[in-house]
Amino acid sequence: xxxxxxxxxxxxxxxxxxxxxxxxxxxxxxxxxxxxxxxxxxxxxxxxxxxxxxxxxxxxxxxxxxxxxxxxxxxxxxxxxxxxxxxxxxxxxxxxxxxxxxxxxxxxxxxxxxxxxxxxxxxxxxxxxxxxxxxxxxxxxxxxxxxxxxxxxxxxxxxxxxxxxxxxxxxxxxxxxxxxxxxxxx
Amino acid sequence: xxxxxxxxxxxxxxxxxxxxxxxxxxxxxxxxxxxxxxxxxxxxxxxxxxxxxxxxxxxxxxxxxxxxxxxxxxxxxxxxxxxxxxxxxxxxxxxxxxxxxxxxxxxxxxxxxxxxxxxxxxxxxxxxxxxxxxxxxxxxxxxxxxxxxxxxxxxxxxxxxxxxxxxxxxxxxxxxxxxxxxxxxxxxxxxxxxxxxxxxxxxxxxxxxxxxxxxxxxxxxxxxxxxxxxxxxxxxxxxxxxxxxxxxxxxxxxxxxxxxxxxxxxxxxxxxxxxxxxxxxxxxxxxxxxxxxxxxxxxxxxxxxxxxxxxxxxxxxxxxxxxxxxxxxxxxxxxxxxxxxxxxxxxxxxxxxxxxxxxxxxxxxx
Numbered sequence: 001x002x003x004x005x006x007x008x009x010x011x012x013x014x015x016x017x018x019x020x021x022x023x024x025x026x027x028x029x030x031x032x033x034x035x036x037x038x039x040x041x042x043x044x045x046x047x048x049x050x051x052x053x054x055x056x057x058x059x060x061x062x063x064x065x066x067x068x069x070x071x072x073x074x075x076x077x078x079x080x081x082x083x084x085x086x087x088x089x090x091x092x093x094x095x096x097x098x099x100x101x102x103x104x105x106x107x108x109x110x111x112x113x114x115x116x117x118x119x120x121x122x123x124x125x126x127x128x129x130x131x132x133x134x135x136x137x138x139x140x141x142x143x144x145x146x147x148x149x150x151x152x153x154x155x156x157x158x159x160x161x162x163x164x165x166x167x168x169x170x171x172x173x174x175x176x177x178x179x180x181x182x183x184x185x186x
Numbered sequence: 187x188x189x190x191x192x193x194x195x196x197x198x199x200x201x202x203x204x205x206x207x208x209x210x211x212x213x214x215x216x217x218x219x220x221x222x223x224x225x226x227x228x229x230x231x232x233x234x235x236x237x238x239x240x241x242x243x244x245x246x247x248x249x250x251x252x253x254x255x256x257x258x259x260x261x262x263x264x265x266x267x268x269x270x271x272x273x274x275x276x277x278x279x280x281x282x283x284x285x286x287x288x289x290x291x292x293x294x295x296x297x298x299x300x301x302x303x304x305x306x307x308x309x310x311x312x313x314x315x316x317x318x319x320x321x322x323x324x325x326x327x328x329x330x331x332x333x334x335x336x337x338x339x340x341x342x343x344x345x346x347x348x349x350x351x352x353x354x355x356x357x358x359x360x361x362x363x364x365x366x367x368x369x370x371x372x373x374x375x376x377x378x379x380x381x382x383x384x385x386x387x388x389x390x391x392x393x394x395x396x397x398x399x400x401x402x403x404x405x406x407x408x409x410x411x412x413x414x415x416x417x418x419x420x421x422x423x424x425x426x427x428x429x430x431x432x433x434x435x436x437x438x439x440x441x442x443x444x445x446x447x448x449x450x451x452x453x454x455x456x457x458x459x460x461x462x463x464x465x466x467x468x469x470x471x472x473x474x475x476x477x478x479x480x481x482x483x484x485x486x487x488x489x490x491x492x493x494x495x496x497x498x499x500x501x502x503x504x505x506x507x508x509x510x511x512x513x514x515x516x517x518x519x520x521x522x523x524x525x526x527x528x529x530x531x532x533x534x535x536x537x538x539x540x541x542x543x544x545x546x547x548x549x550x551x552x
Contacts, residue, residue: 046218124196
């Protein structure tokens with residue numbers, strides 16, 4: 001690899017590391033595993049940098065590498081053996097109904113890796129069905145069915161009713177605008 | 187819609203405060219090169235180039251534009267923190283009128299504050315700093331609206347221009363029906379600060395307020411280090427401290443209360459009664475320490491040799507109070523199916539460190 005390509009790779013990684021980590025955190029549910037995933041992704045990206053830089057969109061290429069690495073890692077027997085059960089992400093959510101949020105996280109975390117990846121691509125990356133299919137290397141129909149199955153599984157995990165109001169409603173009703181001590185100002 | 191909830195969940199995770207990165211880009215580079223060498227077996231390696239490339243990675247990553255972190259005590263920061271670290275209070279009074287001293291302080295992720303004055307039931311100064319983006323001037327600078335959630339915003343009505351603080355715009359402000367006057371100023375790009383003057387009628391306090399504001403100390407070391415009278419052990423690693431209250435105690439800041447949450451980036455974890463998350467409160471026990479027992483049934487027990495009182499609060503929340511546990515009064519509130527009960531927390535997860543702050547922990551968990 002030429003020095004110029006190395007420099008390009010370096011520049012790209014420096015600029016995109018943060019967003020890759022966030023995507024990995026959404027996929028994995030915790031930052032520790034997310035960093036392992038990004039580490040593996042960057043190695044692969046280096047190996048295939050020639051292909052990535054020639055792709056129409058390097059970000060899309062990197063995202064595909066990361067998502068496929070996530071699915072592959074979760075499928076391997078080693079990962080299944082060492083993955084701790086019951087671990088919930090050390091990351092935030094914008095709601096105060098903690099039990100509901102934790103229930104939702106647990107339900108999403110319990111999904112098979114491909115279904116979780118599908119939800120992340122559809123609802124976090126906002127990709128179209130066709131774009132999802134390209135990343136996952138499957139047909140658009142499979143993306144649709146995986147999405148439907150994943151959402152069904154989450155619904156079933158949460159019980160017959162949705163876990164509280166939607167994100168806007170939860171915030172609107174539960175948010176304390178000021179800390180408790182601010183009552184002294186009134 | 188379940189889709190909206192999933193979307194909000196992912197966004198919440200992505201927008202949260204990331205853990206410190208463990209990604210080693212240099213290692214990725216070296217491993218990548220090694221793999222390429224395997225693939226190109228027979229071709230001459232280029233160790234010198236590899237070393238140079240690693241150095242380039244390190245230099246380039248090191249030079250990547252990063253959000254400025256909290257500065258040291260002294261100069262006002264250029265950019266307001268994205269969130270505050272509850273374990274490192276970010277601001278403190280640097281100057282106070284004669285007879286006034288710092289009484290207490292607290293830090294939650296969206297804001298940090300300190301209270302100063304001559305003592306209880308007298309005049310007080312309350313200094314509050316808000317994280318980047320939490321407050322904004324309304325149209326035509328008629329008010330300062332605070333809260334990330336527009337539905338829950340509170341607005342301080344701006345009553346006039348104030349002398350600049352450290353060269354930055356400042357205003358006199360108040361809240362309707364409040365009677366409390368404020369000096370508000372932009373302490374850094376994206377961040378606003380307030381100084382409330384309580385029990386100080388008229389305008390005589392204006393000069394003092396401007397001077398106090400000009401001497402505020404900023405940065406992770408603005409306040410003496412926190413000292414926790416107990417350590418919480420055995421909880422999942424994703425539990426974090428989301429809010430800490432303290433009082434000055436010599437060379438340390440004695441922690442009187444802290445709140446733990448599995449969702450550290452939640453931006454408004456003020457009203458704990460909404461959550462059911464564990465809240466730990468501590469006080470130094472006196473010879474006749476007792477626990478105020480709210481209405482309702484209370485149960486007296488002995489746990490780990492300490493006398494405790496257990497009861498139910500509103501909703502599913504339970505409380506525990508130990509009037510004197512090794513010289514420290516402990517209260518725990520919790521109530522969530524994802525969280526151990528207060529009795530369980532006290533019995534199995536709380537490691538008490540005695541009444542001497544010199545022996546207390548700098549970190550509350552682990």
